[in-house]
Each structure stands twice: as structure tokens, then as C-alpha cells.
Amino acid sequence: MLIIFVRTLILYGIVIVIMRLMGKRQIGQLQPFELVVAIMISDLAAVPMQNTGIPLINGIIPIVTLLIAQVTMSLIAIKSTKARSIICGSPSILIRNGEIDQHMLTKEMYTINDLLEQLRSKNIPNIADVEFAILETxxxxxxxxxxxxxxxxxxxxxxxxxxxxxPLDLIIDGEINKKNLCKARLDESWLIRELNKLSVKSPREVFFASLDSSGNIFCQRKNDNHKEEAT
Known part of the structure; x- marks a missing residue:
């Protein structure tokens, strides 16, 4: 059991690092080849995690190989417009100048119900209000x-x-963000004075505080729905 526990932690850490290296995009924002890599990595990690008879390195090498392949494909797509269109595809215009392109709907296997559903999710209930609708890659x-x-x-x-x-986060859960204070060219003494104006004795009492570009402070105490704003 201990071996399985340790192997799981190791593979979990490796997958987290690799997914982080792949970028910050959400699942819904991944290109098709990136989604394929993510699915394959999860499958490759699951096999040595469950079967202790398989050497751990046999699971790590394919995962690292996929990472290298994904990074290489991404760099090629960045450098070459032609390669990018082959790898990622091109956007498809489903509504052009207010008219639905039925041929493009068929090509993309996109039903009219799918189109209407997506428009409603964009707060556009009437298709007559649309000039262009573009299906991204x-x-x-x-x-x-x-x-x-x-x-x-x-x-x-x-x-x-x-x-x-x-807005700059100044305090999060009682901890002062000194980096953001420096960005605003302010110091802790100034922050304490502003908190005192709001009847807050210490930053430890604050759940969240921020400073906007107009110099207004938003402050909310811990375990309290009451919020304060000051200028």
C-alpha cells in the first residue's frame, strides 16, 4: 500500500508540473492536439499508478515524450501561419452578414439547435440580432x-x-501583500492609518482589502458581511 501511495504522489506531481508547462488555458480553450495530449497523459499516468509491476520510469518517459511533442507543435504553430492552420485549423463563420451559412453548419456538424444554444449563452436570444457568429478553433x-x-x-x-x-490586493486573509504596496508606492504605515479610519485596528482583522486606480479602498473584515469603502 505504501508503494502505491508513493508512486501515486510522484506521478501526480509530475503530471501537475507537465500540465503547468503546457500553459494556463482551461480545458474549453485547448486546441484539439492539446486536448489529445492531456487525455493521453492522464491515461499514461493511470497505468503505472495502478499496476506496481510496471516500472515507474515506463510511465514517466512517455509522459515527458508527449510534453516535448506538444511544446514542439506549439512552437511550430507560433512560428508558421501555414502550420498553425494545419495543426489548429481555421475559424469558421456560421453567420455572415446576418445570414446563417447552412453549408458551414453541415461542414462543422453544428446543428441549428447548437447554434441557438450558444447564442443564448452569450445573452443573445434572437438570432436576427447577430451580424457575425464565428466558431473558433x-x-x-x-x-x-x-x-x-x-x-x-x-x-x-x-x-x-x-x-x-x-485594483491591487493589499490584504488577503489577514496577510499584507507587500509587493502590491510597493507597486502603489505606499507602505504599511499608510495602510495601517487607512484601516484605522475604517475602525480596523489590525490587518489581521481583515479578510480582504484592495486599492483601485482612483485611490479608493475596499475592506471587508473576517467573519463579517459588512464591508467598508474609503477614499
Missing amino acids: NGQLSVIPKSQKRPVTPEDLSIATKYEGI
Whole structure:
């Protein structure tokens, strides 16, 4: 039992590292060849994990080989447009200029019900509102609504807007993120003073705190649904 336990941990660690090296994309965002590699790696890891009669190295070598093959294919796809179209395929336009391309639906084995379902998931219940619908190489459907059906933006109304950056996490579960404080060119003394303004005595009392690009602080205490915001 101990041998199985150790072998499982080793293979688990190796698979985690290899999947991390393959990139950060989710399963739904993988290209077909990447999905095949992920499935094959899981199968190869399961065999020596269950059968202790198979040397561990016999499971590790094929997994590493697949990693090398996947990385090589990815590099080729990055360097060559022609190779990328062969390896990953090309996007298919299912709706063009407001009209459904029936031939493309048949070619991609995509039913009208599949199309309507994907449109509803994009909050577009009426197919008449769609100018273009593009089936991407990873199977995701990209939808471009007709210009009359797109949400109004500040630019449409000639309204000037302020820059909005990504908020910086300052405290997570009582721990101060010193790296983000440095990015904001602030220090812990400043943070303590701002917390005191919100009647918070110590960062250890804070579940989450962040600073947005306008200088506003969001703060929520531990075990408390009450949240504070300050400028």
C-alpha cells in the first residue's frame, strides 16, 4: 500500500508540473492536439499508478515524450501561419452578414439547435440580432451583434471617462501583500492609518482589502458581511 501511495504522489506531481508547462488555458480553450495530449497523459499516468509491476520510469518517459511533442507543435504553430492552420485549423463563420451559412453548419456538424444554444449563452436570444457568429478553433463561439443591437458606450455618447486600472490586493486573509504596496508606492504605515479610519485596528482583522486606480479602498473584515469603502 505504501508503494502505491508513493508512486501515486510522484506521478501526480509530475503530471501537475507537465500540465503547468503546457500553459494556463482551461480545458474549453485547448486546441484539439492539446486536448489529445492531456487525455493521453492522464491515461499514461493511470497505468503505472495502478499496476506496481510496471516500472515507474515506463510511465514517466512517455509522459515527458508527449510534453516535448506538444511544446514542439506549439512552437511550430507560433512560428508558421501555414502550420498553425494545419495543426489548429481555421475559424469558421456560421453567420455572415446576418445570414446563417447552412453549408458551414453541415461542414462543422453544428446543428441549428447548437447554434441557438450558444447564442443564448452569450445573452443573445434572437438570432436576427447577430451580424457575425464565428466558431473558433477551440470550439468557442464568438458573436458580433448588429451595430443597432450593441450596448451603448460612453464613446457613443461622447462622454469622457477616467482611466480604470486593475485594483491591487493589499490584504488577503489577514496577510499584507507587500509587493502590491510597493507597486502603489505606499507602505504599511499608510495602510495601517487607512484601516484605522475604517475602525480596523489590525490587518489581521481583515479578510480582504484592495486599492483601485482612483485611490479608493475596499475592506471587508473576517467573519463579517459588512464591508467598508474609503477614499
